Amino acid sequence: MTTAHDALHAPAHDHAHEEHHVSFVQRWFYATNHKDIGTLYLWFAFSMFITGGIMALCIRAELFQPGLQFWQPDFFNQLTTLHGVIMVFGAIMPAFTGLANWMLPLMIGAPDMAFARMNNWSFWLLPPAAALLLISFFVPGGAAAGGWTLYPPLSIQAGMGMDLAIFAIHLLGLSSIMGSINIVTTVLNMRAPGMTMLKMPLFGWTMLITAYLLIAVAPVLAGAVTMLLTDRHFDTHFFKAIGGGDPVLFQHIFWFFGHPEVYIMALPAFGIVSQIIPTFARKPLFGYVSMVYATCSIAILSFMVWGHHMFAVGMPASTQLFFMFLTMLIAVPTGVKVFNWIATMWQGSMTFETPMLFSIGFVCLFTIGGFSGLILAIAPVDTQMQDTYYVVAHFHYVLVAGALFTLFAATYYWLPKWTGNMYHEGRGQFHFWWSMVWFNVTFFPMHFLGLAGMPRRIPDYALQFTDFNAIASIGAFCFGLGQIFFLFNVIHTIRGGVGKAPAKPWEGANTLEWEVPSPAPHHTWETPPSLEMVEKGLKAQGLLGDHHE
Amino acid sequence: MQSTLQQANRKLAIRMMVIACLMFGFGYAMVPFYGALCKAMGIDRANSDFANTSAAVIRVEFDTNVDTGLAASLIALDPVLAAKPGGLLKARFRLINKSDQPLKVRAIPSYAPARAAGLLQKLECFCFDGLTLAANEQRDVMVVLLVANELPEELGAATLSYTLHPELKS
Ligand code: HEM
Ligand SMILES: [Cu+2]
Numbered sequence: 262m263t264t265a266h267d268a269l270h271a272p273a274h275d276h277a278h279e280e281h282h283v284s285f286v287q288r289w290f291y292a293t294n295h296k297d298i299g300t301l302y303l304w305f306a307f308s309m310f311i312t313g314g315i316m317a318l319c320i321r322a323e324l325f326q327p328g329l330q331f332w333q334p335d336f337f338n339q340l341t342t343l344h345g346v347i348m349v350f351g352a353i354m355p356a357f358t359g360l361a362n363w364m365l366p367l368m369i370g371a372p373d374m375a376f377a378r379m380n381n382w383s384f385w386l387l388p389p390a391a392a393l394l395l396i397s398f399f400v401p402g403g404a405a406a407g408g409w410t411l412y413p414p415l416s417i418q419a420g421m422g423m424d425l426a427i428f429a430i431h432l433l434g435l436s437s438i439m440g441s442i443n444i445v446t447t448v449l450n451m452r453a454p455g456m457t458m459l460k461m462p463l464f465g466w467t468m469l470i471t472a473y474l475l476i477a478v479a480p481v482l483a484g485a486v487t488m489l490l491t492d493r494h495f496d497t498h499f500f501k502a503i504g505g506g507d508p509v510l511f512q513h514i515f516w517f518f519g520h521p522e523v524y525i526m527a528l529p530a531f532g533i534v535s536q537i538i539p540t541f542a543r544k545p546l547f548g549y550v551s552m553v554y555a556t557c558s559i560a561i562l563s564f565m566v567w568g569h570h571m572f573a574v575g576m577p578a579s580t581q582l583f584f585m586f587l588t589m590l591i592a593v594p595t596g597v598k599v600f601n602w603i604a605t606m607w608q609g610s611m612t613f614e615t616p617m618l619f620s621i622g623f624v625c626l627f628t629i630g631g632f633s634g635l636i637l638a639i640a641p642v643d644t645q646m647q648d649t650y651y652v653v654a655h656f657h658y659v660l661v662a663g664a665l666f667t668l669f670a671a672t673y674y675w676l677p678k679w680t681g682n683m684y685h686e687g688r689g690q691f692h693f694w695w696s697m698v699w700f701n702v703t704f705f706p707m708h709f710l711g712l713a714g715m716p717r718r719i720p721d722y723a724l725q726f727t728d729f730n731a732i733a734s735i736g737a738f739c740f741g742l743g744q745i746f747f748l749f750n751v752i753h754t755i756r757g758g759v760g761k762a763p764a765k766p767w768e769g770a771n772t773l774e775w776e777v778p779s780p781a782p783h784h785t786w787e788t789p790p791s792l793e794m795v796e797k798g799l800k801a802q803g804l805l806g807d808h809h810e
Numbered sequence: 811m812q813s814t815l816q817q818a819n820r821k822l823a824i825r826m827m828v829i830a831c832l833m834f835g836f837g838y839a840m841v842p843f844y845g846a847l848c849k850a851m852g853i854d855r856a857n858s859d860f861a862n863t864s865a866a867v868i869r870v871e872f873d874t875n876v877d878t879g880l881a882a883s884l885i886a887l888d889p890v891l892a893a894k895p896g897g898l899l900k901a902r903f904r905l906i907n908k909s910d911q912p913l914k915v916r917a918i919p920s921y922a923p924a925r926a927a928g929l930l931q932k933l934e935c936f937c938f939d940g941l942t943l944a945a946n947e948q949r950d951v952m953v954v955l956l957v958a959n960e961l962p963e964e965l966g967a968a969t970l971s972y973t974l975h976p977e978l979k980s
Contacts, residue, residue, distance in 0.1 A: 375819045442826045446819045480830045484837025499841060507844075514840050 292384075293377035294783060295362050300679070301384050302359025303672075309351030309391060310665075311744070316344035318741055321703075323720050325734040327727055337720035338406035339422070343394060345409030346426065349526070350433045351391055353664045357529040358383075358440045360671055361468045363679065365444065367774035367781060368462045370453025370790040375446035383439035390432035397425040408718060410515060413500040413508045417492050424493070427486045434479040441472035441479075448472075453773065453786070455795040459550065460804045462772050466553050467532030470560045474521045474528075477564075482518040485511060509574050516567035524563045526660060528556060530627075530667035531598060534620040536772065537674050538602050541617035542609030543769035545803025548601040555594035555601075562591045572643045581640040588638035595631055599624060614767075615689030619670035622697050623662060630658030633708065648718070651711025657704045669696070669747065676754050677762030681780030684754040692750060695743040702736030771801035867892045868961055870930065872901050873971035881909035882943070884917065884974045887950070899955040903936065903972070907943035914977035916940040919970060926968035929958040940977040 292298050320340050323331050332340065362380065366373055374380050397404040402420020405411065416423055448469045452461060489511070491497040498506035531552075539546045546552065568576065568584035576584075602624050611617070633655040637643050646652060669692070676684050706729035715726045722730065765775040776794060777785045799805040870893060872886040887902040907913045917937040921927040932938075936951035943949065953970075 438830050442823050446822045450818050476826050476830050477833055480834035481837040484834050510844055513844055514837055
């Protein structure tokens with residue numbers, strides 16, 4: 262134990278010396294250290310979150326009242342499209358990859374990610390992709406305006422903004438694939454001695470499975486947009502009906518990617534709350550093995566349900582039933598997870614620090630999003646609800662309350678480890694309650710709008726939708742304001758916060774990252790953690806034989 | 811020790827790159843695969859390969875509607891007709907102007923199911939042009955349909971519906 266600690270400190274100290282000679286450019290632009298790259302990813306994701314968020318507010322400003330106030334319809338469509346693309350590919354996915362970069366090696370006792378140089382590449386592909394998307398607003402014809410689903414024939418007819426979007430998607434896909442290869446290799450090959458697959462932290466499992474999902478589906482999206490590109494410019498007819506192509510085929514290929522994609526944004530969130538809830542309930546995670554199996558079954562099922570996005574294209578009833586029942590089946594493993602989180606909290610000695618609040622908020626809101634998803638899975642209901650605001654409400658409950666809230670939870674949870682300082686607890690809790698309230702004010706009324714028949718992706722609407730739209734817009738602006746407060750919170754913590762954080766600021770935290778000092782030194786686990794250290798943690802997590810309770 | 815780890819890592823990474831390339835190909839493979847699968851499972855029933863020359867008669871129903879507020883009526887005199895593949899179909903309609911002023915109207919057709927439009931082709935139709943009816947005039951008009959040679963077996967019946975609208979001023 263002591264030897265492990267010594268070994269741990271020595272290189273860290275050496276490096277602190279070294280760091281004085283490393284210039285800013287060298288440290289960040291040539292970054293190969295998993296923590297630096299993780300930091301880059303997280304800042305990039307946050308700036309994209311703000312960018313996409315501003316677009317969302319532009320949308321909500323237009324929808325505050327019926328009629329056209331601010332934007333022409335075509336520009337409105339560009340806003341919704343880029344908001345969706347940027348939030349999905351620019352904010353949520355890179356944020357999870359960033360977390361994986363920062364935390365996975367620490368949690369499994371590896372010195373770094375498997376391929377440090379490729380790691381640098383996978384990050385630096387992102388800013389050019391983001392630039393392409395933003396530049397596209399200024400080219401003739403404007404940005405892509407076919408929705409984030411890029412359905413032809415719209416996407417075939419669109420101007421050069423679509424070409425820029427396609428190129429950006431190629432870069433983003435390449436980045437995701439390289440990042441995923443790194444994650445899989447690190448998790449499979451570089452765990453500390455004594456940490457078998459079924460003993461690694463659940464965050465490791467969910468990132469592993471997410472990475473596999475990405476390797477399987479990101480190339481399919483790349484193929485789909487490449488076909489779009491050749492249809493647009495090189496006279497192929499994959500989707501062009503005029504040459505014998507089939508626009509519905511695009512939907513099949515897109516959603517073969519698109520449905521697993523929503524789990525790519527959900528599974529890491531499951532992993533994060535599975536770390537946080539046991540910590541603040543001071544109890545081992547209930548049903549660890551069933552959590553792993555549930556994650557795997559969700560991933561496998563996610564490949565077989567893409568048709569539930571296409572109930573309205575004209576499918577035989579038998580096919581609709583197939584997709585409907587299979588979709589509903591996903592509720593089973595998801596339910597297992599929710600029950601396990603609740604069982605973990607059951608009779609625990611819970612405290613409600615900010616990460617825990619965001620995690621519990623996640624469980625409640627994600628469950629609502631899951632139920633509205635179950636309703637949309639019912640084919641005859643979906644034919645009514647397709648492309649209404651009910652769908653918009655549903656997926657924001659899953660993506661904002663799911664992915665984004667857990668990202669906040671993760672940030673507060675690991676901020677002491679990243680910065681060495683404690684954040685201001687009161688401000689963190691304020692951020693949570695503020696977000697919780699305004700999130701619901703924004704998105705809950707959208708269920709009613711959808712049920713009443715308001716279509717999505719429209720800049721103007723019928724008068725009877727006015728009140729709920731006004732409420733949703735007010736909610737969105739307040740929600741947005743709260744995120745600026747979050748930024749101040751984080752900067753305040755970086756600047757010293759409310760004081761130095763100990764190596765293990767959370768009483769109930771038992772994973773390996775809490776064994777290294779805070780802030781985590783530049784180099785950690787150059788000597789793998791000792792077997793005793795690993796086993797001590799596993800025992801506390803209830804993953805080693807003689808723990809009973 | 812270090813290099814065996816590196817070798818193992820590299821091997822794994824190459825394997826995953828191969829998977830990624832295969833999945834890129836899979837996206838393209840879905841193009842022919844999707845057509846073949848639908849055909850094999852009989853899902854794409856609008857496909858012309860499913861047309862059957864020996865299909866029995868098709869039943870064509872005629873439906874009529876009048877725009878609200880329009881003082882006119884449209885009546886199908888032959889509400890249901892049967893036809894053979896390749897044959898001609900003639901259906902008569904009665905138009906009545908119920909007002910004391912001349913009326914400009916136009917009939918807008920629609921098919922159910924939509925693909926029947928390709929199988930029942932209009933050779934002649936009162937819907938081709940706007941019509942002017944004198945005050946209280948009653949007039950009989952006609953539509954002539956050419957039935958396709960090859961009718962899909964499952965298309966047992968089709969509906970052709972006309973809705974009478976006021977002719978827009980031009
Ligand atoms: C937090 C504040 C957010 C607000 C106020 C907001 C608001 C909106 C609005 C108003 C729309 C347009 C709906 C329509 O007209 O169809 C939209 C679409 C969308 N949003 Fe958000 N959103 C937010 C966050 C997010 C996040 C975090 C994601 C994460 C992935 C996301 C993903 C999407 C997607 C995929 C679309 C669909 C775009 C399309 O129609 O093609 N949003 N959002
Ligand atoms: Cu789906």
